[in-house]
Amino acid sequence: MTSRVLALIVGVVVAVAFVCVAGLFALTGAASACSVVTTPTGTTGRYDTEQLHYARVTVTVGVQHGIPVRGQVIAVATALQESGLRNLGHLGEDNDHDSLGLFQQRPSHGWGTPAQIVDAEYAAGAFYRTLVTVAGWQSMPLTVAAQAVQRSAYPDAYAQWEDDAITLVGLVSGQPAASGGPGEQCLSVGGWMKPVHGTVVSGFRTDSRPGHDGVDIAATKGTPIHAAASGLVIRVLCNAHLRDGGPYPCDVDGHPVNVLGCGWYVELRHPDSTVTRYCHMVRRPSVHVGQQVAVGQVIGQVGSSGHSSGAHLHLETHSGQPASESNAVDPVGFFAVRSIDLTAP
Numbered sequence: 600m601t602s603r604v605l606a607l608i609v610g611v612v613v614a615v616a617f618v619c620v621a622g623l624f625a626l627t628g629a630a631s632a633c634s635v636v637t638t639p640t641g642t643t644g645r646y647d648t649e650q651l652h653y654a655r656v657t658v659t660v661g662v663q664h665g666i667p668v669r670g671q672v673i674a675v676a677t678a679l680q681e682s683g684l685r686n687l688g689h690l691g692e693d694n695d696h697d698s699l700g701l702f703q704q705r706p707s708h709g710w711g712t713p714a715q716i717v718d719a720e721y722a723a724g725a726f727y728r729t730l731v732t733v734a735g736w737q738s739m740p741l742t743v744a745a746q747a748v749q750r751s752a753y754p755d756a757y758a759q760w761e762d763d764a765i766t767l768v769g770l771v772s773g774q775p776a777a778s779g780g781p782g783e784q785c786l787s788v789g790g791w792m793k794p795v796h797g798t799v800v801s802g803f804r805t806d807s808r809p810g811h812d813g814v815d816i817a818a819t820k821g822t823p824i825h826a827a828a829s830g831l832v833i834r835v836l837c838n839a840h841l842r843d844g845g846p847y848p849c850d851v852d853g854h855p856v857n858v859l860g861c862g863w864y865v866e867l868r869h870p871d872s873t874v875t876r877y878c879h880m881v882r883r884p885s886v887h888v889g890q891q892v893a894v895g896q897v898i899g900q901v902g903s904s905g906h907s908s909g910a911h912l913h914l915e916t917h918s919g920q921p922a923s924e925s926n927a928v929d930p931v932g933f934f935a936v937r938s939i940d941l942t943a944p
Contacts, residue, residue: 646767650684653701653719655771660723666730667891668768668829669737669870673757674726676764677745678702680757684767686719702726702749765829769894791828791937792895794877795912799942803929812927813876813915814941820881820910822901825894826867827875827934832890832898833920834866834876837883839905850882855908862904866922867892873933874922878913879904 646654654675661671678684681703689699697705697713700722704710715721729748730736736744742758751757769792794816801808801815837849838860847853849863863880877884881902886892903910916933918926934941 646684651767651771653678653684653686654767656719657701657723658768658771660720661727664724664727666727667737668893669891670727670730671768672761672764672829673730673736673741673744674723675767676741676757676760677726677749679760679763680745680753681749681751686717686722688717689713765894769829791934791939792825793934793939793941793943794825794827794875794914795822795901797822797912798944799931800911803927803931812924813878813913814930816912816914816941818901818910818912820900820902822910822912823897824877824880824899824901824912826892826896826898827894827914828867828869828937829894830867830869830875830892832865832886832888832892833868833874834864835884835886835888836861837863837904838878849880849904852903853879853905853907855906858906860905861913862902862907863899864905865898867898868920872919874917874920876913876915876917876922878915879907879911881910 657674657678658671661674666674675684678701681698682701684701686701687699687703697707699706699713700716701719702722702725704716704722704725706713706716710716710725711721716725726748730744733739733744733747736747739747740758741761741764742755745751745757746754749757795818797816797818799814800817801811803814804811839847839849839853839858839862840860841847842857842859847858847860853860853862861876861878863882863884864876864878865880865884865886866874866876868874877899879902880899881904882900884899886896886898892898901910901912907913914930915922916928916930917923918928931941
């Protein structure tokens, strides 16, 4: 990578502490009601329209090629490192050999013709076609997978863009447009968000509920539940039964005394091996086991199935898999270290 490209990256890539999950509306740089706060590095701001456009192109091509979310994150992080997420033409004397485009691919190394490489859709497709030939890429650290494709002189450099890439992939993944109103959801720079807008009405393992392994967030029935972070769907179940052991359906409201269980629920495993669980959905969730989901993707709707006295989301966070009582951790603290205030109304 040339000094010119490095300067471009430093000059144009800014850290986003909170960005609005607004789907494709954000490509115009629309204003937001979300709070923008200082990141640990002391920088604030947004990616500009050009960078968001190329993030969207990269993610769209990934979807067209059937690439899981993890691969889309790797691609966006690679483009951030190589070009600052800009479709660079020839830089004259500052050019790194014959490197071109988002991924600084080289015609002399078989990536395609110069005209093809500066076509962002072609370049993203070429990156993905090579990525999927790397054995075990989905379980590799991001920088290792990216380096296996790029063969860069700076093999460890890609890791620094992982959080930003997660944010960008979530931002351009086609979520409903944010209104700037109270229902708007915000995404941390680490790629996490509060799954529903609402107030925490019951805490984790309180004195009155020592067996309560999560928190309850009040929300009206039918409110969309968003994936708190990108991940893999590892469980979709109806878990409801009468206290005496008899069967009970999940497609009707449960009861706080007579019915036990989580109702309709989903578990997601995230790239850091943590697990989130979303309970009491109103109907069968809209995702399936084995599906890769993006942060902010709707995975179900708030309900009151199972052991429940009213519509709410019971949210659990676990430090490992399988999710169990032994590895349940307080969601408020879990989200706090990921720059999300779960208790904010």
